[in-house]
Amino acid sequence: MAEPGSAAPRTRLATAGAKATTQAMLRDQPRRDVIRNTAFAGLLLLAVSIALAGLIALLVQAFIKGAPALSTDLITNPPSSIYPEKAGFRTAILGSLELIAGVILFVVPVGVGAAIYLEEYADKTRWWNRMIEVNIQNLAAVPSIIYGILGLAFIVRGPLDLGFILIAGSLTLALLVLPMVIIAAREAIRAVPDSIRQGSLALGATKWQTVRSQVLPASIPGIATGVILAVSRALGETAPLLLVGATVFVTFDPTPFSDYSALPVQIFNYAVQPQDEFQALAAAGIILMLVVLLAMNSFAIWLRNRYEQRW
């Protein structure tokens, strides 16, 4: 049994210490610290507002200029260079949708395949695998116009010789966003804990069965998010498309094997016309494009939140 006399000073000491600490934490901060804290928070706020101000200015301007031109004609009518009041984006919207459908069909199997190889099969101690990794990172930062030149030289002309048709545009855009998809898919695959793989292997599954039935299903939300973000980027690209044949005036609905136009190309074309009516059309086109992009990005976020697994 401890003596009360010996415990009491220790308890007192502990209480005093706790009290001092609490007071130190709660007492008024020195004036200098307060000023610094406020100034720093102010700077951060400024950074956010500069980013937002740009976006808001763009939106407001597009809405003010484009609002009069907003109507269903915008979606249902083909372009016109004589009648701005009737002109629309029908063929450009169809062109863009077919372009990204082609991008998805190409980029999903190739991108996911490459990611599975790099994460599950590649031996990372080999120099060539490390080189592939570094190069994929680098490719993601190559300017899009370079891919346009590549597409023109190898897909439109050269070995593939497809000509200036929609599929050539699709393939070029797919090459452009492929590194993004590979990187996103690798992140998603890496996020699946190793215990899942080891459990599966321990139960007698082969490596391929493990990848197919355990790793891939678990990583698909992440992969899908990456694909959608990549496709959003492809949808907004103009520069490479101009090189591989997206023209500004197409009045018929494009097929995968015909000439084609795309939404951003059409917007650009309207924007450089001298007549005010066409510039209003361009602004309306920007609103249209923002709506499509916002919808796609929201879908990506919803997909991630809905199916995200926590281990």
Added chain:
Amino acid sequence: MTISKWLMVIASASVLAVGIAACGDDDESTTGGGGDLSGSIRIDGSSTVAPLTAAVAEQFEAENSGVKVTVGTSGTGGGFEKFCAGETAISDASRAIEPEEVEACEKAGIGYEEVRVATDALTVVVNPDNPVNCLTVDQLSAIWGPDSDLSNWSQVPGLNEEFDEDLALYGPGTDSGTFDYFTEEINGEEGASRKDYNNVGENDNTTVTGVEGSPGGIGYFGYSFYEENEEALKALEVDSGKGCVAPSPETAQDGTYVPLSRPLFIYPSADALKQAEVQAFVDYYLDNVNSIAEAVGFIPLTEEQLATSKDAAKKAGA
């Protein structure tokens, strides 16, 4: 979700996309009718000529729904490159074909004919508050020349008006036929221009905004851009030694607005003209170009010029 469900999602998404494309096809065939011609005509080249060609194409397609015309804007030079590679049927041009391009076409065995379709008056514009009304070619060259270091209107040689404002120069990009033509006529050599101007690329609307916003602003572009912005800008008269002449449809047509009035061309290829739909399109172009030109801001051809063009088109097809 299991893999198979995801595959379903992807599959249905692609079906949807294909469905959209298919819908397009259906639509097209139901709206079809009128005109026996069919085929496709690919046109590329000058972005200056494109609105005119597109306007003609639009009306042509309304009467011949079986023919698909596309118009691109790679620039005059870019257009000829594709044209001489046999990739386009017709090339739009805001200047005549150049010797290197002639050579490229010959090498590839592409025959063609030069067909003039309209006239443009390159217009030099300044801010409405600028008291200057007329500049000689030499004065323009002093401002825009490759060796020019003028920075203020008061430094422009031989100017009668007192105007103390800094020069703010706006001009098109170096790929533009407009740039080629202006530098050739004003500075004596194609491509020779001072480099420190605001390069607006292919977007001449930036020149409108820039000159409107700076008191000492000066820029140049096609007549249609001035026509659309007459209240915001002032067009300078140009003196090539025979007095000051203002740009207008009349002075451009009768050849008094020199040296900045220029012909605009289409170059149909001889091979393509053997196809009935291309021949029909070129004929339609020349039959209707004058009425359409005015509607889209171009200066129409005179009767005489039109007759010459029709002859040229006949010769190419023969």
